[in-house]
Amino acid sequence: MIGKEIEAALNNQISAEANSSHLYLAMASWAETRGFEGVSNFFYSQSDEERQHMLKLVRYVNERGGHAKAPAVNEPSKMFDCLTHVFKIFGS
Numbered sequence: 561m562i563g564k565e566i567e568a569a570l571n572n573q574i575s576a577e578a579n580s581s582h583l584y585l586a587m588a589s590w591a592e593t594r595g596f597e598g599v600s601n602f603f604y605s606q607s608d609e610e611r612q613h614m615l616k617l618v619r620y621v622n623e624r625g626g627h628a629k630a631p632a633v634n635e636p637s638k639m640f641d642c643l644t645h646v647f648k649i650f651g652s
């Protein structure tokens with residue numbers, strides 16, 4: 561059984577992974593609508609990867625007697641200035 565403090569910390573990380581996944585989805589969609597197919601595929605795949613991180617933590621918390629929460633996610637920017645801007649955010 562995991563303690564409440566660890567459960568809360570892992571739920572915070574679950575939220576961070578969900579928000580990363582959502583941000584990369586926004587970047588993928590932005591790139592796709594501008595014809596940057598390779599960049600778009602890259603960010604779709606990054607988005608999937610972050611979701612997998614989130615799911616691993618969800619399963620981990622629940623398997624150890626905690627309760628993983630499905631977090632609210634922030635709405636990412638719909639607009640990016642350019643590819644450089646996208647990759648600056650990605651790298652930060």
Ligand SMILES: [Fe+2]
Binds near residue numbers: 577609610613
């Ligand atoms: Fe992650």
